[in-house]
Amino acid sequence: MAEFKNRINVTINDQHYTIVGEDNPEHIRHVAHLVDEKLKELGSRSTGLDTTRKAILTAVNVMHEKVQLEEEKRRLEQEIKQLRYKENDY
Template identity: 80%
Template structure:
């Protein structure tokens, strides 16, 4: 039998979307709200951008943040390993 999927209605950039997924509905709403806030923030800073450009720039900004977090995580994992190796010596 397939996984139960939630159908969650959200508004992003004043547009209605139905998101289907297995995640907790509150998590889906939270993520959608973060996307909406990022789009609005970008729109306030760059009033002349159309919706497509705002969406693309928002995606680029979010991916930039994701890559930075992954790099930070990798660096911290290496530091933990180095500390564990020192402890084991």
């Protein structure tokens, strides 16, 4: 039996896309809106870039942010572990 998938129409960088996924449609729209904002932000700082270059640089920036957040998460998890260990020592 096929799983239910949402088909959501969004606009990113003035282009229309249909995104198919199992996530909540509002979540999909929100993510598409964030991508659109990132592209526009980059475009306003770096005029003259073609769409492909803007998309690649946006992807690099988003992945950079993701890696930083993952590193911060690991650091915080380690800190929590240490605090729990200290708490259990007392």
